[in-house]
Amino acid sequence: MNKQYINGEWVDGVDGNQHQLINPATEELIATISSANQKDAAIAIDAAHDAFKKWSKTTPYLRAEILKKAAQYLRDNLDKIASDMVIESGKPFPEAKGEWTVSANLFEWYAEEAKRSYGKIIPASRLDKRSSVIWQPMGVIGIITAWNFPAYNPARAWAAALAAGCTVVAKPSESTPLSAFHMLNALLHAGLPAGVLNLLIGDAASIGKEMLDNEKLKKISFTGSTRVGELLMDGASKTHTKLSLELGGNAPVLIFDDIDVDAVAKVASIARFRNNGQVCISPQRFYVHKNIYQQFTELLTKYVSALKVGNGFEEGVNVGPLITRKQRDSVFDLIEKTKAENAEILTGGHIPAHLDKGYFIQPAVVGGLTQSSALAKNEIFGPILPLFSFDDLDDAVAKANDTEYGLAAYIFTHNLKTAIYASEQVEFGIVGINEWAPHGTEAPFGGWKSSGQGHESGSEGLYEYMEKKLISIGSL
DSSP: OOSEEETTEEEOOTTOOEEEEEOTTTOOEEEEEEOBOHHHHHHHHHHHHHHHHHHTTSOHHHHHHHHHHHHHHHHHTHHHHHHHHHHHHOOOHHHHHHHHHHHHHHHHHHHHHGGGOOOEEEOOSSTTOEEEEEEEEOOEEEEEOOSSSTTHHHHHHHHHHHHHTOEEEEEOOTTSHHHHHHHHHHHHHTTOOTTSEEEOOBOHHHHHHHHHHOTTEEEEEEESOHHHHHHHHHHHHHHOOEEEEEOOOOEEEEEOTTSOHHHHHHHHHHHTTGGGGOOTTOEEEEEEETTTHHHHHHHHHHHHHTOOBSOTTSTTOOBOOOSOHHHHHHHHHHHHHHHHTTOEEEEOOSOOTTOOSSSOOOOEEEESOOTTSHHHHSOOOSSEEEEEEESSHHHHHHHHTOSSEESEEEEEOSOHHHHHHHHHHSOOSEEEESOSOOOOTTSOBOOEETTEESOBSHHHHHHTTEEEEEEEEOOO
């Protein structure tokens, strides 16, 4: 552990570089981690390329057994691996346990779904011809994932790619490597052959460049910012590397005046600050009908003010620290811009008095905002809840769509016509009606516009790592 895993061995980075892993709740050193770069990536890609020759020829049933054993290992060691996630990411312990449970479910689900990667027979236009379509594994896949969900993000990509018969070079975030180590150990415990999955912790830019430039790597799956996604698209245009991109979000929440105001306000205070708002599909821009705006604002502010901020191991904590000092500073920068716009900070937005160490911010509610405000235009990725009002259905939809992003949107109403109209008119890849968790292991996850391309989860996630082949037989 604390090293690179390449071709079945734990090794130091070629150049011997290291970086320090810091606990975001205490600012204490957790571990010193070996650091990889472009040279290590080239070695890992070679290993994965060689392993693909055998792994791609295995049956989905054999691959399924390994993935299911890995899932059980994660469940059997849940408390230990969840504790390490709290230490490196800061999220509350119950959230960490929940994330690992979903990650185990993803491994099991793709173990079964790989057995159903059916092709089809196409009725031919000639009597002497037979046409069929089959799916085959794509090859070596580079998987780059973000720190906000250090188990869930890798799990949905690793599980799908391995189930499809691909080999993997994985680059998790250097801010949260412990979770990736645990996930790899689960696969090794389950009997994953050497070279099938290689793990690199280190410089994202140089590792990503090697993934783009190396012709042995067929596709990059990336979870992260829109800015980095655009850099990958620029590079892929020159090398023809395929991409799956799960990028940023700026999710609107449309709250109509026929709902239970108190009930929605109470749950919204929890949903918005899950993982401290560091969630790509996090409900962000709250658009509330003018008839209930004042009532909703007062109730919401009361519930948010009562949220407990602290170390993720502390009983009853709702909100942990942000992942790094840099991330906390970026959130404070947005708060300062909001103040300059004369918006009203209704609660929070400061460092809690009882927490002198760690990257904490008291969750904030902000009102008096317009569509041109910084909180309307930017992905916040932190504990701020901005409030806006709308006049009618068309005004709500127009304001919801007024963003470059298109990942998730949320609609709260008891009117069926309103729900159907709004859900079909908003320009987002995922829409939740009267719920805060529209995504699921079995459902496709993907965004429109600047929020990415391709899909993860569901059967769609499996086919992201497979090639479609037409086989035609003539002269029969």
